Amino acid sequence: MAITPLMPVYPRCGVRPVRGEGCYLIGERGERYLDFAAGIAVNALGHSNAHLIGAIQKQAATLMHVSNLYGSPQGEHFAQRLVDATFADTVFFTNSGAEAVECAIKTARRYHYAQGRPERHTLITFANAFHGRTLGTISATNQPKMRDGFEPLLPGFQVVPFNDLAAAEAAIDEETAGFLVEPVQGEGGMTPSTPEFLKGLRALADRHGLLLVLDEVQCGYGRTGAFFAHEHYGITPDIMAVAKGIGGGFPLGACLATEKAAQGMVIGTHGSTYGGNPLAMAAGEAVLDVILEPGFLQNVTRTGERLRQALEQMIPNHEAIFEDVRGLGLMQGIKLKVDNRAFVAHLRNNHGLLTVAAGDNVVRVLPPLIIDESHIAECVEKLSAGARDFTVPEPA
Numbered sequence: 001m002a003i004t005p006l007m008p009v010y011p012r013c014g015v016r017p018v019r020g021e022g023c024y025l026i027g028e029r030g031e032r033y034l035d036f037a038a039g040i041a042v043n044a045l046g047h048s049n050a051h052l053i054g055a056i057q058k059q060a061a062t063l064m065h066v067s068n069l070y071g072s073p074q075g076e077h078f079a080q081r082l083v084d085a086t087f088a089d090t091v092f093f094t095n096s097g098a099e100a101v102e103c104a105i106k107t108a109r110r111y112h113y114a115q116g117r118p119e120r121h122t123l124i125t126f127a128n129a130f131h132g133r134t135l136g137t138i139s140a141t142n143q144p145k146m147r148d149g150f151e152p153l154l155p156g157f158q159v160v161p162f163n164d165l166a167a168a169e170a171a172i173d174e175e176t177a178g179f180l181v182e183p184v185q186g187e188g189g190m191t192p193s194t195p196e197f198l199k200g201l202r203a204l205a206d207r208h209g210l211l212l213v214l215d216e217v218q219c220g221y222g223r224t225g226a227f228f229a230h231e232h233y234g235i236t237p238d239i240m241a242v243a244k245g246i247g248g249g250f251p252l253g254a255c256l257a258t259e260k261a262a263q264g265m266v267i268g269t270h271g272s273t274y275g276g277n278p279l280a281m282a283a284g285e286a287v288l289d290v291i292l293e294p295g296f297l298q299n300v301t302r303t304g305e306r307l308r309q310a311l312e313q314m315i316p317n318h319e320a321i322f323e324d325v326r327g328l329g330l331m332q333g334i335k336l337k338v339d340n341r342a343f344v345a346h347l348r349n350n351h352g353l354l355t356v357a358a359g360d361n362v363v364r365v366l367p368p369l370i371i372d373e374s375h376i377a378e379c380v381e382k383l384s385a386g387a388r389d390f391t392v393p394e395p396a
């Protein structure tokens with residue numbers, strides 16, 4: 001057999017982490033990495049956070065899983081806290097981001113069905129979006145590498161250019177259910193929505209009786225310095241998908257909605273065996289405890305600004321390598337003039353710095369939300385050193 005026991009869908013690199021300590025990962029041979037990838041925006045509290053570990057250990061020893069056929073004091077408590085802290089009136093818990101987006105799509109379609117307008121089943125989505133890897137969520141993007149060979153995909157999505165309000169407006173017809181959009185595109189290249197665009201989508205949704213569905217799986221949960229990225233734009237969605245940072249490393253996602261938008265999601269319309277089980281709720285509550293501590297998000301804003309300044313100062317010193325910086329808070333992307341994947345590998349192999357490649361030849365800088373000045377300095381040192389000794393790889 002030539003195939004590996006792990007289905008070979010990932011280009012796995014030589015880093016083989018066995019332990020994590022705060023902002024560092026330790027590999028099999030004891031080597032240390034500064035982790036500015038954070039599990040792709042997942043390890044919001046870094047690695048080995050004592051409060052998160054304690055909560056999971058305690059709950060694991062008390063009650064790990066029961067069916068959603070039973071009452072959930074744990075789920076009710078966590079959902080209430082999310083409702084209190086956001087635009088939402090109700091929450092469905094999932095195990096991943098793609099499932100949270102699936103729930104958001106279903107909630108949007110079902111709203112119009114409940115309104116007696118079942119023909120409004122199409123979500124307008126945006127070029128280079130990433131919403132996950134299920135059949136539904138790959139149908140919502142136009143990225144060929146995610147779609148090729150998986151046809152037939154689901155109907156009910158229409159892709160238009162990102163940050164192009166006129167294109168979004170022109171796409172509205174009698175079948176439109178609403179818009180599905182990342183306030184800051186992550187995978188696609190760390191591009192924030194312009195204020196005119198996101199506010200404009202909100203206004204279009206209101207004017208046409210459509211729903212604004214936000215995918216804050218990557219940009220939400222404190223990543224940009226606000227609890228959710230849409231707060232920077234002064235708007236609220238009708239439905240929102242959340243995951244990644246919400247569990248701090250425990251598999252957890254959520255679909256949040258207003259009472260109005262969730263009116264179709266009645267008994268029997270949706271479900272999940274694991275979704276919202278007591279163990280996941282304990283992990284989620286522990287992460288939320290930290291994120292909502294007074295000063296935590298202000299600190300993310302402050303370190304985000306420092307990181308941004310440090311990156312901007314570094315760029316002119318290495319003009320052959322770096323083009324520009326984009327992003328919000330601790331969700332920053334550096335656009336490169338050399339191949340981003342080769343540079344990410346170079347940083348990892350030769351400088352002990354973990355980052356993630358994204359679309360548009362961008363390197364994603366996604367540290368844990370708990371970094372301080374010393375980690376920023378170390379990151380910029382490694383980036384600069386990496387830029388100095390990077391040699392363009394020979395074509396294979």
Ligand SMILES: *Cc1c(COP(=O)(O)O)cnc(C)c1O
Binds near residue numbers: 132182216243244
């Ligand atoms: C990661 C991501 C998803 C998918 O989350 P999974 O947990 O991998 O299913 C969806 N949307 C966005 C914006 C993401 O960054």
